Amino acid sequence: MLPTSIPPKALLAALACLSSACTTLPSFNEADYVTAFDGASVVENKTRYSRSLECVRPMLGQSPGGAKRFAVGRVSDFTGKEDLTNGKRITQGAALMVISALAKAGVPMVERFDPSIADMELKYSDNKLITDEPGSNAHRRIFSGSLPGSDFHIVGGITEVNYNIRSGSVESSIRFIGAAARYFVMNVAVDLRVVNTKTLEVVNVQSLQKQIIGTELNGGYFRLFSDGLVDVASAERTQEPIQKAVRMVIEQAVFNMVTEMNQLPAQRCAQLALTPGQAEAQATHVSKAARTVNSNSANAAQSTPTSRTTTSNPVVLTPPPTNNGSSGGNDILIDPYTGEIITQQEQADAVAASQSEVGPLKGLFGTANPQAPANSTSPEAASNNRQMQEKLLWGTRPMLR
Template sequence: MTLKQQRLAPGEEPVLIGAAARDNRTPMDPALACFSAQLSAAQRDRLVIAVGDVRDFTGKYSVSEGTAITQGGALMVASALGKLAGPVTLAERFDPTIGERELGYTERRQLGDGNAHSVSGATGASNVPWLPYYGGSIAASDYYIVGGITELNYNIRSGGAEVRVGQVGPKVRTYTQSVAIDLRIVDTRSLLVARTVSLTKQFTGYEVGFNTFRFFGSELFDVNLGAKGQEPLQLGIRTTLEEATMRLVGAVAGVDAQGCIAMQSWNPAISLPPIGFAERADPVSKGAVVTAQALNTAAQPGSGTGDGVALMFEPGSSDLGGSALALLDRVAGAARAAPVEVRIAARDVEVLEPAKRDALTDQRIAAVVAALAARGVGKAGIALRWRPAPSDTTLHRGEAGAQNLARLRIGG
């Protein structure tokens, strides 16, 4: 790690400047990205979920270091829901203080936005400087998540060895501890618990060293060399809470999260969907006309094999989900007027041998051709524009977190 000094203002002492701030990544990021896509593909109504109190129930406390467990469990669960992006809307219930205060100001006719507003009264309409309020501005939630961190077990197993000959020798030691969390998701209207989940995770640490304590001539030398490390406890708790959140959301959405959870691994290249909590309009779902030009410019430039619409497949699968089939409906309609470029894509966590990748690409292309045929687009109207050679080991990256596997031209 490189440290540099920087003087932030004239006359001040230089301060050490370390690494820059970054997104807080966890080993669950690939699973969260996968699960978000599965929720979107299921085409269910968007879930509105709130987070209640997710507390530390362990009671472990140190006089010198304070609480051993994070007190921000609710914030971690909220961030996990935010990583799911579009399919889930996060409703604020943990700290609604500001919203409640502003509603109070509105009721007392104290809140304004700098504009005049027309309100009706006994003598007719009049302009007033305060915001009128007729109720119903707070969106209801469907479910909320509550629970806590319930176990912290120190040193459930340890071991080591130390060898010294003439007060000189090495040592090694390992130790393990564990935590457990218990969460539940509750139907907001009925207050019935829809699902509970209890997870535990172990943390292992190590210590190695070399020590010498002896006289060399008339001089006494006492030298200790070594290193120790442990998986970050709070990062492990965040990871466990993220997995629990996925399981709870999957239970109420009717989407099995286990397949995505199985792919969790540390991959800094994974890109999560952008976090957004507000409603986002979808002009296509409201009957807007989609042209071939709009579809051909839908992707970002420089994506490896050209622009066009990306048809995303889940890792290891050739099945077309609901969102992919809806996209092919638009492609088939637009291709009747002009050719549309379609890219067969998958998440970049899918790493296969070239032969297996080639065979899976054949299955995916066949699924697309069959789906288009059902929509009136015959094989004569589908042209293969590009695909990697069977011996090509290159990962052809597309948009962030994706790879391109083939390119088709539909129509024309």
């Protein structure tokens, strides 16, 4: 036993010294440095809308009037979403995302977002302090018109962040097994505009939004036994990155601006941004529309009245002979298109009338020969004209097979 005369403070100090002797911190040298965990490799920051922008690049050189030079101004966060712990909820680099999107599309750009370095060097050049040839006394010269201007510039901002547009959950437990599923939906919106730098006219406006979906799945097994318990749980949570969603909206807005202002065919490039499910749904919709158009064309072709021509051979019915043993040139005919029973003389008169009315017919009920007097038309020709005009109005009857 420890003597009772040892004060408690001395005892605590002795225990502290003993423990420190056993747990001294190791000393590191260069050979003992711990290798840091590298994690995932660095890749280019792309979205599925980046492929659409890259598809537009070869088309810009062929656009009418050539590609226009763009500059990017302030694209700020106007949502006001922040908290004391995490700060701003939405990215403050939307303008940089616009610049990257323009670069993916191959749009010529001039710097206007941060010209502080250029302004400083311009001031140094004006004071003859900067040289492009180190070691010499030659200073950088300033020439008029050395900086290209922009034709258009883009400004705007992030205008919406709406949390929990919709959410839901399903939970169930049977005896010792339980499972649950949850989801929620939020959205972000971006408003961008293109301004003509020379006239300050707003020439294009894009207001786009994207919904962000998060899901959670979990399950577990819990059971209490006489000699212990078993508790097993698993969970999975997925959520689209909010800042990545902002980049996707901006890239789609830039794609719309570039294609609309340069009058580029955007349908083929826009399809590259579709997910496999969206592409399949669109292909199904297009095929249905094509089948509908073909069906309508076929129905229209079937319902279009066939014009009466002289190349068809009518069916000839021989009438009973007359008293002198001849038919007198009035053989009975059946028109194969209308089914009418006519004579050869009537057919000849109708053909002659139709040939004379092809060119000079003025209006639906005009005269066959406008240069002839109105009272010179014979009753037979007037009847033929009337029959032709009625067929033009109402069509012909189906052909008898």
